[in-house]
Amino acid sequence: MNTTRFDFADYLFRYSIYCVSLLMILVIAWLLGDVFIKGFSHLSWDFLVEEPRSSGRAGGIAPILTSTMLILAVALITAVPIGLSVAIWLAELTSSFGKYQQPLTGFVGSTLDVLAGIPSIVYGLFGNAFFSVYLGLGFSILSGGLTLACMILPVFIRTCESGLRAVDRHWRDGALALGMSRVTTIFHILLPTTKPAILAGLILSMGRATAETAALIFTSGYVDRSPDSLLDSGRALAVHIYDLSMNVTGGDANAYASALVLILMILIINVVVQAMLDRWFFANTRIIRSTTSTHQ
Amino acid sequence: MKISYTYFPLWIRHLIVTSFSLLIGLQTPNTLADGSRLTITGSSTVAPLALEMAKRYERQHPGVRIDVQTGGSSRGINDARSGLADIGMVSRALKDNESDLTAHLIALDGISIILHRSNPIAKLTGQEIVDIYTGKVRNWQEVGGPNLAITVVNKAEGRSTLELFLHHFELTNSQIKPNVIIGDNQQGIKTISANPGAIGYVSIGTAEFEVTFGTPIKLLPMGDVESSVANVAQGYYPLSRPLNFVTTTNPSELGQDFLRFAQSLHVKDLVEEQFFVAP
Amino acid sequence: MAYLINQSINRLDRGAFFALGLISLICCSLLGMVIWFLFHESLPVLRGSHAGSFIFDDSWFPLEQRFGVMPMVWASLAIALGATFIATPFGIASAIFLAFYSRGPIKSTFRLLMNILAGVPSVVLGLWGLTELVPIVASIQPPGTSLLTAVLVLSLMILPTVTLTSTAALSAVPPQFLEGAQALGFNQKSVILHIALPAAKAGIISGVLLAIARALGETMVVLMVAGNVVQNPSGLLEPVRALTANIALEMAYAMEDHRASLFFSGLLLTLVVWALAMLSTRFRSLDGRTQ
Numbered sequence: 001m002n003t004t005r006f007d008f009a010d011y012l013f014r015y016s017i018y019c020v021s022l023l024m025i026l027v028i029a030w031l032l033g034d035v036f037i038k039g040f041s042h043l044s045w046d047f048l049v050e051e052p053r054s055s056g057r058a059g060g061i062a063p064i065l066t067s068t069m070l071i072l073a074v075a076l077i078t079a080v081p082i083g084l085s086v087a088i089w090l091a092e093l094t095s096s097f098g099k100y101q102q103p104l105t106g107f108v109g110s111t112l113d114v115l116a117g118i119p120s121i122v123y124g125l126f127g128n129a130f131f132s133v134y135l136g137l138g139f140s141i142l143s144g145g146l147t148l149a150c151m152i153l154p155v156f157i158r159t160c161e162s163g164l165r166a167v168d169r170h171w172r173d174g175a176l177a178l179g180m181s182r183v184t185t186i187f188h189i190l191l192p193t194t195k196p197a198i199l200a201g202l203i204l205s206m207g208r209a210t211a212e213t214a215a216l217i218f219t220s221g222y223v224d225r226s227p228d229s230l231l232d233s234g235r236a237l238a239v240h241i242y243d244l245s246m247n248v249t250g251g252d253a254n255a256y257a258s259a260l261v262l263i264l265m266i267l268i269i270n271v272v273v274q275a276m277l278d279r280w281f282f283a284n285t286r287i288i289r290s291t292t293s294t295h296q
Numbered sequence: 297m298k299i300s301y302t303y304f305p306l307w308i309r310h311l312i313v314t315s316f317s318l319l320i321g322l323q324t325p326n327t328l329a330d331g332s333r334l335t336i337t338g339s340s341t342v343a344p345l346a347l348e349m350a351k352r353y354e355r356q357h358p359g360v361r362i363d364v365q366t367g368g369s370s371r372g373i374n375d376a377r378s379g380l381a382d383i384g385m386v387s388r389a390l391k392d393n394e395s396d397l398t399a400h401l402i403a404l405d406g407i408s409i410i411l412h413r414s415n416p417i418a419k420l421t422g423q424e425i426v427d428i429y430t431g432k433v434r435n436w437q438e439v440g441g442p443n444l445a446i447t448v449v450n451k452a453e454g455r456s457t458l459e460l461f462l463h464h465f466e467l468t469n470s471q472i473k474p475n476v477i478i479g480d481n482q483q484g485i486k487t488i489s490a491n492p493g494a495i496g497y498v499s500i501g502t503a504e505f506e507v508t509f510g511t512p513i514k515l516l517p518m519g520d521v522e523s524s525v526a527n528v529a530q531g532y533y534p535l536s537r538p539l540n541f542v543t544t545t546n547p548s549e550l551g552q553d554f555l556r557f558a559q560s561l562h563v564k565d566l567v568e569e570q571f572f573v574a575p
Numbered sequence: 576m577a578y579l580i581n582q583s584i585n586r587l588d589r590g591a592f593f594a595l596g597l598i599s600l601i602c603c604s605l606l607g608m609v610i611w612f613l614f615h616e617s618l619p620v621l622r623g624s625h626a627g628s629f630i631f632d633d634s635w636f637p638l639e640q641r642f643g644v645m646p647m648v649w650a651s652l653a654i655a656l657g658a659t660f661i662a663t664p665f666g667i668a669s670a671i672f673l674a675f676y677s678r679g680p681i682k683s684t685f686r687l688l689m690n691i692l693a694g695v696p697s698v699v700l701g702l703w704g705l706t707e708l709v710p711i712v713a714s715i716q717p718p719g720t721s722l723l724t725a726v727l728v729l730s731l732m733i734l735p736t737v738t739l740t741s742t743a744a745l746s747a748v749p750p751q752f753l754e755g756a757q758a759l760g761f762n763q764k765s766v767i768l769h770i771a772l773p774a775a776k777a778g779i780i781s782g783v784l785l786a787i788a789r790a791l792g793e794t795m796v797v798l799m800v801a802g803n804v805v806q807n808p809s810g811l812l813e814p815v816r817a818l819t820a821n822i823a824l825e826m827a828y829a830m831e832d833h834r835a836s837l838f839f840s841g842l843l844l845t846l847v848v849w850a851l852a853m854l855s856t857r858f859r860s861l862d863g864r865t866q
Contacts, residue, residue, distance in 0.1 A: 013764035017676055020668040021685065027731065028688050031695070031703055055344075055482075085598040092592075108603055113856075115606050117849040119792030121819045122841040125826060126609050129616070138335060138380060139365065150609065153602070181585040182592070211696030214794040214823055223363045233335070233363045238698045245702045246799060247482040249489055249511050252706055259699040266694050370828030447717045452803070453637055454828040470636050476718045476814055477803040479824060490710075491718050 039260025042253045048261070052224050056240065057250050061258055063226035067141060067234025068210065068265075070227060071220060074145025075209050079152050080202070086153075087160035088186055116154035123151050124215035132219055139233040144220030148212060152205035159204065163197020164190060196277055203273045207266055213238040237262050334362040334550055338372020338385030339456060340480035341405060341499040342539050345570045346385055349563050353554055360550065366480050369456035373397065376542050382551045384542040387499065388456035399540040402558050403572035406500040407457055407464075407535040408523035410485070412492045413512040417441045420516055426465050428495060431473030436493060449487055449496030450474035456537070457481070461497050464535050482506075489513050500528060504571035529573040539572065610845075617839035619832060635805045635816075637825065637833040644840050646807045650815035651844075653722060653808045654797060655790035658729035663783055665730075666737030670779075671767055673738070674745040686742075693735035701799035704728035709800060716812045720802035723811040728796050733786040740785065744778025745771055777861040784855035788848045794819040818844055 050060030090105055127147030137143045167190055175185040191198075213236070221233035222243065235243075241258045244251035336346050343366045350362035367375075372384030376397055390399045409425060411417060417440060420428075427433040428446055436444045450472050451458035462469060476494075478484040481502040488494040489511045500523055503515050515523040518534050527533040541555060557563065559575075567574040620642070634643050673685060704724060713719025748771050756770045772779070794817075802814020803824065816824075818840050829837050 007762050007764075010762040010764040013768075014676065017668055017672050020665055021672040021677075024665060024669050024734070025685065025688060028692050030707075031700070031731070032688075032691065034703055034707060035699060082598060082602050085595050086602050089592070089595040089599040108599065111603055111607055111610075113852070114610060114845075114849050117788065117792075117852040118609065118845050119794065119819060119841075119848060121792075121794040121822050122613065122845055123609070125822065125838065125841055126612055128826070130608070130612065133378060133380060139363070150606065153606065182588045183585075207694055211694075211698070213696070213698050214798075214819075217823070218826060221363065222365045228361065232333075232361070233365070238696055241698045241702055242795065242799070245698075245705055247480050247486065249482070249486045249506060249509065252702075255702050256706075259696075259702055262696060262699065263694070266696070267691075270694070367827040374828045374830060445717060449718075450804075452824050454825060468636075470634060470641070474804050474814075475802070476720055477805075477816070487718065491713065493717055 035256060035259050035263065038253070038256035039258075042257035043260060047254075047257055051226070052240075055248050055251070056224065056244050056254055057248055058254075061237070061240065061254075061261065064224060064235050064237055064240045064258075065261075067220070067227055068237045070141045070230065070234065071145045071148065071216070071236055072206065072209055074142060074230065075148035075152060076202075076206070078146060078149035079156055079205065082149075083153055083156040083201075084160060084191075084198070086157050087164060090157070090161045091164035092182065092186065112154045112157055115150075116158070120151065120212060121214040123147055124218045126150070127215055128218040137231065139219065139221030139223075140231045141220055141227055141234045142230045144216045144234070144236065145230075147215050147219045148209045151212065151215060152209055155208070156201045156205050159201030160194065160198050163194035163201075166197070167193050199273050199277050203270055206269050206273075210262065210266055210269070211238060212236075213242055217242075237265075332360055332550070334360070334383065334548075334554060335365075335375075335381045336362065336383045336385060336541075337365045337367055337375045337381040338542075339369040339387040339539075340366040340482065341387040341457065341502060342385035342402075342541075344502070344505070345403065345539070345567060345572060346541075346558075348566045348570065349554075349558050352563065352566065353557055362554070368452070368454045368479070370454035372542060376544060379544075382543070382548060383555070386456060386540045386542050388460055388537050388540075390540070390542065394542075396544070397542045398545060399538075399542050400555050400559060401538050401540055401575050402563075403501075403539040403567045403570075404528055404575060405537055405539050405572050406518075406523065406528040406533045407460055407497050407537065408500045408503055408518065409495065409497050409516040410488055410503050410513045411495055411516060412488060413514045414492050415441060415444075415514075418516075422465065422519065426467065429465070429467065429472050429474075444493040447475045447491050447494040448473065449476050449478060449484055449494055451484065451497075452477050452479050455479070457497065457499065460535065460537055485511060485513060500525065500533075501571040525568075525571050525573060538575075613838055613842045613845065617835055617842050619835040620839045635821070637829070637836075642832070642836040644818065644821075644836070644843075646805050647816050647818045647821050647840070648843075650722070650801075650808050651791060651797075651817040651819070653815070654725050654729060654801065654817055655787055657722070657726035658733055658790045659783060659787050661726065661730035662734045662737050662786060666734050666782075666786075667741050667772075667779065669734070669738045670741030670745055673742045675763070675767055675771070689735045689738050692731070693739065695732075697732060697793060697795040698799075700728055700732050701796045704796065704800040712812065718802065718814070720800050720814055721812045722801065722808050722815050725797050725801040725815070725817075726811075728800055729790050729793060732793065732796060733790050736786045736789060737779075737782050740782025741775070741779045744775035744782070747778065748774045777858045781855045781858040784851050784858065788851040788855070791844060791851070792819065792848050794823055798823055 047060040048065065049062045051063055052061060053059035090108060124147065127143060127150070131137050131143035131146050132139060171189055171193070172185060175189055216236050216239050220236060220239070222235055222239065223233040224235045224240065227234040237258055241255050241262065244255035244258065336350070343364055347364045350364055354360055354362060369386040369388060372381070372386045373394060375381035376384030386399070387405065390397060409420065415436070417436065420439065424433065424439050429448055433439060434446055436442055436446055453469065458469070476487055478487055481498045484496045484498050485502065485506050488496045500515065503513060504525065506513065517523055521527050521532050521534060523533070528536050541558060543551060543555070547555065564574045634641060634646055669689070673682060677685060708724050708727060709719035712721060712724050752770050752774055753766055756766045761770070797817040798820040801817060801820065803816045803820055804814040805816045806813070808815050822837050822841055825833070826837060
């Protein structure tokens with residue numbers, strides 16, 4: 001017994017949504033398919049371990065991968081400790097310093113918000129003028145890495161800070177009751193608890209850093225040879241893709257292969273960190289569940 | 297309470313140790329101080345030649361490292377002045393207001409108009425080129441070619457190829473009506489080889505070099521003079537220019553040695569390989 | 576209350592917090608330098624004889640001392656807004672699909688695709704645009720690198736932003752609203768259009784503002800596919816140069832006034848992007864209020 005009449009408007013709406021979504025899937029599949037198919041046909045083990053020849057038309061991307069890893073490493077090693085320190089300071093100072101607390105954290109917070117919004121090319125301008133020229137680092141992996149660190153700091157700090165603030169008040173009270181100093185509380189209780197937020201911030205930052213091109217062209221340079229030290233110029237993978245596609249006739253094939261490598265790198269980073277997160281979460285859920293159940 | 301190493305949780309200890317070892321391990325002790333590195337930036341015309349010279353020099357002097365980067369002649373001048381580069385590459389003669397720098401001639405080159413290989417046009421007069429670039433002529437039909445819209449390719453500012461082109465045809469950049477603006481020579485060639493109706497101008501050396509790779513472009517004669525290396529060498533070609541390495545008045549030891557090398561007969565074959573003329 | 580660190584009996588605490596505070600201050604001053612730096616380098620243009628030329632000069636020809644940025648400002652706006660006009664309806668539609676019309680494997684696959692798209696670097700999108708879209712547009716009118724191509728590729732880039740934020744906003748609508756509407760006899764379409772969307776309005780607008788901000792700040796895509804000719808956007812198939820691409824192209828060799836004007840355009844961009852981000856946050860906090 002069917003008492004509902006055929007609702008045309010609803011039917012139309014529903015199927016137009018389906019069509020739009022299908023269109024989206026097709027376009028995304030087109031893009032990803034292109035990258036995977038065109039890239040895969042030129043991908044080989046040799047590609048990953050050889051040096052580029054003939055401005056990148058032939059040969060591989062080994063030194064470029066090294067440079068990319070180094071730039072990423074410099075950026076993370078600089079940004080993570082500083083970012084964590086600032087996040088801890090911001091989060092823990094909420095209840096200290098009395099009347100100085102609000103203006104201070106407000107000021108720092110606003111600075112971070114403004115910085116998070118600066119376009120990447122402007123960071124490139126700054127990085128070039130400050131790290132390369134003023135500090136005399138020239139075109140080097142160090143300049144590039146430090147510029148990237150400046151870029152990822154605001155978002156990383158915000159993520160860690162919100163993670164720290166989200167920790168239940170009772171945990172700090174409990175620690176205090178046990179006579180732990182604030183520092184011990186931070187290192188042994190708060191930080192381990194906010195690991196998911198920190199790791200999430202890390203994924204975001206690494207994703208942004210590996211995909212960054214504009215800021216690196218003017219700080220890390222274009223040289224496609226294997227770097228001997230952090231003060232050498234090195235070409236990041238994203239910059240290599242840019243150069244191959246814009247300047248090298250016949251370079252499209254290798255550009256796609258490099259693009260595939262880049263996307264795979266980002267995917268692997270995401271998966272690895274996610275796996276770490278899950279493993280940690282699985283290992284510690286029992287404790288959290290049992291402690292939170294003792295509170296009302 | 298005393299802080300001992302074990303005060304910090306395990307993962308922080310691991311982090312500290314890894315960071316330190318990474319930092320230390322990555323610093324190769326640079327026993328030769330700054331004298332072992334040279335940075336050369338500037339014109340995209342000179343860059344391939346400079347790269348080949350650099351590679352040969354490095355093979356002969358192990359331990360030396362020479363970095364070559366493009367960015368345009370103006371960048372070469374700027375970087376040489378500011379110290380960001382030891383040597384600047386410039387594909388023109390120095391101007392009056394650049395007298396604080398010294399130019400070292402390493403090769404001669406010309407600028408040629410290039411078309412896509414499929415374009416049947418074999419010659420264009422100076423006036424026709426001006427008309428095309430200022431937008432008066434929009435279709436190849438109007439100059440005896442196929443019915444195809446003309447895609448005008450112009451260079452970005454700061455490139456000496458642009459400046460010389462403007463100077464030769466007595467135009468200002470604002471008079472040109474381009475359809476695409478490109479930066480490096482190689483980018484121009486890539487754009488033109490993808491567009492049957494395109495016209496552009498690049499260095500003869502770069503164009504000839506690309507042709508050997510089978511890139512579908514062809515060089516047009518300038519007036520009645522063929523665009524060839526031979527004509528540049530003999531001075532017949534109207535749009536010739538010197539390729540220079542520029543430095544501040546007191547370059548480093550390594551810089552001076554490299555300059556001597558670059559201007560010597562040792563690299564004559566490299567210059568000719570790149571389709572330039574040895575001075 | 577021993578929460579007050581400066582009264583903490585523990586010397587370790589005071590020392591640690593002093594050190595952390597120092598690092599934070601250094602960090603903030605370093606970061607604050609970026610902002611100060613932008614101002615400082617733009618000053619020559621702002622107070623010099625060229626102050627007005629920025630807006631009133633008809634075009635950008637630094638060699639001829641003309642620093643009119645307006646064509647590029649219009650181009651940046653045209654590209655960003657054009658991309659948003661395309662991405663918003665498609666993004667909201669995709670969000671509706673994710674939130675209401677899909678389940679199980681289809682839903683997770685679609686969401687996965689969106690997440691992957693969000694992670695694709697801008698260079699790769701530019702590469703794809705250059706090799707796939709430009710020839711298609713070129714067959715209509717050469718050279719193919721144009722406003723239209725830039726708008727299309729950029730809209731693909733900001734689509735995930737709109738979709739994912741809108742999905743979150745739609746999912747956050749209290750189920751009671753939806754169930755109540757259904758109980759009153761609304762069909763699915765009306766529930767979505769008249770109940771869910773208005774309720775999620777704040778979150779969706781916040782996402783769209785974020786997307787515009789992202790589009791304005793994007794450099795690589797516009798550098799690769801927009802043609803880089805400084806002119807007012809006169810037609811969809813005409814090449815244009817965005818403000819970001821301009822900085823990238825000319826930064827290497829700009830001197831004095833030219834350099835200052837590049838920094839000023841960077842400052843302008845930063846201010847606009849920041850204003851959009853602030854608005855976006857304001858809208859997002861509004862979302863909480865409607866519940």
